[in-house]
Amino acid sequence: MNIHELSMLELATKLADKSLTSVEATQACLERISETEPKLNAFIYVDAQGALEAAAASDKRRSRGEALGPLDGLPMALKDNIFVAGLKTTCASRMLQNFVAPMDAAVVQQLRQAGMVLLGKLNMDEMAMGSSSTSGVFGAVHNPYALERSAGGSSGGSAAAVGARVLWAALGSDSGGSIRQPASFCNVVGLKPSFGRISRRGVVAYASSMDQVGPMARKVKDIAALLTLLAQPDEEDVLCNPRPGGDYTQGLEQGMGGMRVGLWRESLEGADKEVAACIGEAAKACERLGAQVEELSLPLSRMAPLAYALISAAEASSNLARFDGIRYGHAGTQAPNLHALYFNSRGEGFGKTVKKKLTLGTFVLSSGHYEAFFVKAAKLRTLLCEEIKQAFKKVDLLLSPVASTPAFPLEFNPTPAQSAALDTHTVLANLVGLPALSLPYGFSAQGLPIGIQLMGKAFEEAALLRCAHALEEDKPSFQRAPLL
């Protein structure tokens, strides 16, 4: 048995029937990390000692018949913008290179309460801004299916580690596609839940009205199990839904008969031929599985990336103002006055991508430009919400590509227009707060993974997961492992 080929829930079954121990699973992970890290660079920090101690404690609980739940003893890791008490949370930025989290994030508390073993922190784009996982201070993450290509971003480390069979599951965060696009590039399932479905307490803020934490794994069932654990109210995050999500593993087998699927027409404009072919194939599969498929036009969606660019920059400039070298973050050197200290701290602490975002955000919020840019973008967002609301009166689900192309080369240096186009299909779900999932659905002729995106109604993750599971079961051939 190759332990790394098991899905997360298959491993959970082995732990439950004691054919494997948590220490064995954790050691297997650590060995796999040693093998793959020189090629992938998916981890920023590996807490081997802490993980082995937690695994041993889990095994003791199981031997006493006191397991904390079905996921007790399962190793997993987190994107490095999620607080783990006592460990550094760097956001892959020089600004936070020495910042030690004073507390656990809400999601980390939930993982610990379930007995899960935290292996370490995963690489990402700096401050979660980016679509390539190349902008962080710890270097680029490599795609396990083609090492010279991007793993996607910003949760590239999470996707690469799961895709490479290093981990069975990981957490990422998604403000404009940062779970779904790397999931698509690395052949894993990635879910951005509805805005407010999972607490964000203890997650470093980027674009507060869109940030969401979400799970990444190789099977939809694993995602459902993790969402069941994480979709809990949190009175310390006022934007977190006060109603628990329920058990998302129930009803997964009910199929997609009777579902109405909308094929998002504009999302296919400019899509690579092989990506478009995958979407066509998925649409046929939906019909074969009993769903009704109709093409649906969302004309305003073409402007969603513009609204996203303006709003995310504004929110980022506000959120990251706290990193000034005094309240938080790297303190600049040789400053003759306060202004120079701020300049040096932020100039030395942030990389090029973050600087561009913060400059734009400051510009769109500044007097004289606020009305023309930020206010109009926020009004466009209202129109987008209305367009989506009308669309979901006709359909239960929207089908689209995750990205227009498979993974691009690491050296790809996009123009501003190309950079904005990388998020074209994913930002809409963040702007309107809907759940969306990336499902592996094929490979290009070059062997690069291609994912499809399914978007559902607000807080109806159960239906989204049910359909994704039906499609996954219909076409299991895309579970091809990388040659790594």
Next chain:
Amino acid sequence: MEFSKEALEAAVQAAVHHAHIGMSEEAFLACQQEMEFITGWAKELEALALEDTPMTISVNLPGTCPTRPDELSPSMGSKEALAQAPVKMGSCFVVPQIIE
């Protein structure tokens, strides 16, 4: 909103100043390119009838906003809260000199 090259450069300079970000000439040019692209793209907003449209600042706010009882409860201890604070000298923090 139209920007001449000079106006755009001045706008970027002002934004960099307000954002307190030191940057190289290369980084400044990258910011300028980004702003040129975004401000050009944003002209598309002018084609939309937005006058009577309200802004959306957040979505999916569930029913009522949860509140906590207004009462004292244990919080993080001062040692943990100050773990990231600057080095201490006596009863004061050592911070960079900022008074000229």
